Amino acid sequence: METLGSRLKKVRERKGWTQKEAVKRFGITNYQLSRYESDFSNPDPDLIAKFAEEYEVTTDFLITGKEEKKYPSWGDEAEFEAWVNDPTVNKFYKEFNESPEERKKALLAVWEILKTQGK
Template identity: 50%
Template sequence: MLSKRLKTLRTKSNKTQSDFAKIIGVARTTYAMYEQGQREPDFATLQKIADYYEVSVDYLLGREEKKNPSWGDQAEFEALMNNPQEDQFYKEFKESPEERRKALLAAWEYLKSLDNK
């Protein structure tokens, strides 16, 4: 199950094995073995993969079918992603450096606080 989900997630994100191996800090051959089911990632690597794709480790391992239970309604999430501007924002946000993501989240928190005033 893990190997199939890894390949599906990677291809949907338009990444090559080399691209994704660099993202999670392993050799391309090592990552290829994960997708072929010949080797399994250690827990830290599994967490990196889950974090990158924003899915649970249980989803990767086939223990649950929802990619991320905290997303709530999958149809609502998919509708959000069908908006080209929001989809682009999400993709760029996900691939932005951590400092930029933190700054944007801080700005969002500030904007939300204005509603409470």
Template identity: 50%
Template structure:
């Protein structure tokens, strides 16, 4: 499971920002940021929110409570609502949810094959 520190570090690296530069942007020392990233220290609420705002992710994502980076993204909400209102999605979700782990893995592999062949 990803930790708060690893999520901060991964986001910083994904955005190609040096640790010292990001520390300056959020108003902490490089040492403090290093401790956040190594899980030796936890940011307070205001700092957690500042980090989330900087990377445009939710605090829930940073805290590992969800894998969805931004719950308030309008395009994500529209896509999700469209998907949820499609009766086929409900069938797919129900069938997938009731499948064994082995069946789920097989379905995911088939999905990847179809995507790689341009059929999705």
């Protein structure tokens, strides 16, 4: 049976992070992370929320194991595949994902403005 600890370890590894990298991001000790991932102790709710945000999963997934819906509902799977594999989309996503948080916020604000133009 999967546990909170095993899910924490799984999503950390899915991100490609070592425990050392994770503890720096979360401001906890290696000992604490090791105890969380081995189910010897549980993180507080605020830390679970931080784990979920950084690991890009839901708190529900971490706590219960309930899989979140990964993609919006697309009418046509081929259309979705084409969108995902578009080099421009991949380039934008990679650059966006590697941007500092302030730049991400600015880009999202610009996107909101652009969406309203022409309505």
